[in-house]
Amino acid sequence: MTEKTLSNITALGEGFTTEFKRSMPSNLGREICAFANATGGVILIGVTDDGEIVGVTHHNRLKSQVQSIARSADPPIAVETDSVNGVLCVTIPEQHGKPYSFGGKYYIREGASSQQMSRDEIREFFFKEGLIRFDKTPCHNFKIDRDLTPEAWARFAARAHIPNEMDPIVALENLHLLENGIMTHAGAWLLAEDITRYTLTAGVTCAVLRGTTNTHIIDLKNFTGDICSIYDDCIAYMQAKLNTALIPHAHGRDERLELPEDALREAMVNAIAHRDYRSTAKVQVHIFYDRLEIVTPGGLPAGMREEDLGIRSVPRNPLLFGMFHRMGMVEQIGSGIRRIRQECRDYGVEEPVIEVSDNWVVTTFKRQVEHGGQITPHVTEQVPYRYPTIPEQVTAQVTAQVIAQVVLYCREPRATKEIMGVLELKHWKTFRSNYLQPLLDDGWLEMTVPDKPTSSKQKYRLTVKGRKLLAELVN
Known part of the structure; x- marks a missing residue:
């Protein structure tokens, strides 16, 4: 000195x-x-x-x-x-x-x-300091005789590639998910029917917000199953709420999500695998008009600096992360950020911005606000049709592509199952709340039997507003 x-x-x-x-x-x-x-x-x-x-x-x-x-x-x-x-x-x-x-x-x-x-x-x-890993600590709320149900085991065993003849207890012990007869937190999260029973804030909240601020929530979902189902639900939510362009070609059409799905999957698995599960906050997915944010509580793990992102990996929950790798949810350990950036470059969109603080990591994907996807009702080689501009307050709930797809399909009255089929949806409640009701409320469709909404003969046809949009789409 x-x-x-x-x-x-x-x-x-x-x-x-x-x-x-x-x-x-x-x-x-x-x-x-x-x-x-x-x-x-x-x-x-x-x-x-x-x-x-x-x-x-x-x-x-x-x-x-x-x-x-x-x-x-x-x-x-x-x-x-x-x-x-x-x-x-x-x-x-x-x-x-x-x-x-x-x-x-x-x-x-x-x-x-x-x-x-x-x-x-x-x-x-x-x-x-990373000397105790929370995912490896015992979860005393998980009771083997109560919570290790045949359904939970079958779901987990299929994902984790456990041989059918192997005893569940032996398998869990060999995977270090069960220690001295007590389930670890990682094991509890993987086998949960409701993850919040074991860790109150382990669920994920997904929301669509109007405009570019969080002052007005249009749609909100909380996912609280097992940790792998939560991941699947989040991906499905983003797929449903983001714009999808329909690109026609000589042999049919391709669907193109406005953001690369592989990058979203990698970012989502990072958020779930690397979050601090002792935090009182949840992982949050926010879909704004101009961006998508994945907010992870806990900051960076001990030993990681912001400049290390994309260069080295220090898992906060190594047992859970290792199971994700076994299940194929992680392709190569330590490659997550690099893969996200490369996927975005290959897709032709901006790389996400990653902001780090002591308590949060926020990954922000910029949306294509001027996105003008293409859609056609026929498989032809003609110049594809372009859907007209639809106000933001509508597209935030049901995307313009979905509206155009349904309007083109419903040129004649269609039953519920027919519309679900063209949208490739399987769950009635999801279809009703996220698609059908907004289409009715916004005046694109109307019931053929309005006096009996639950009639077995109920179908849905275009309104005057819907027929006007149809004319714009095909002319």
């Missing part, structure tokens, strides 16, 4: 990384330990609390004492000592063997002072 550096430090005063001591303190071990458990720092011996340099003597003896104290920590702490202007400068570099204890106790920096950690703080510290 130089004289100028010493002068600058004393001028700034004590803080999170700086401690002043008039003389050799009796609690130096505690101070060194606290800095080692934080981001490092410097202790200036021979400086008063207000930054006045008074100096100390016998530096060689004091340096020996400092090194002896640092070595007596568990594990030993590496420190550097310098003598500058009569001040003994003890520098504690950022350490990589956390946590450190001194005299059997753990200390941490809190503001400009050092404090002993409580039991809960020690536990939190271990989690933060």
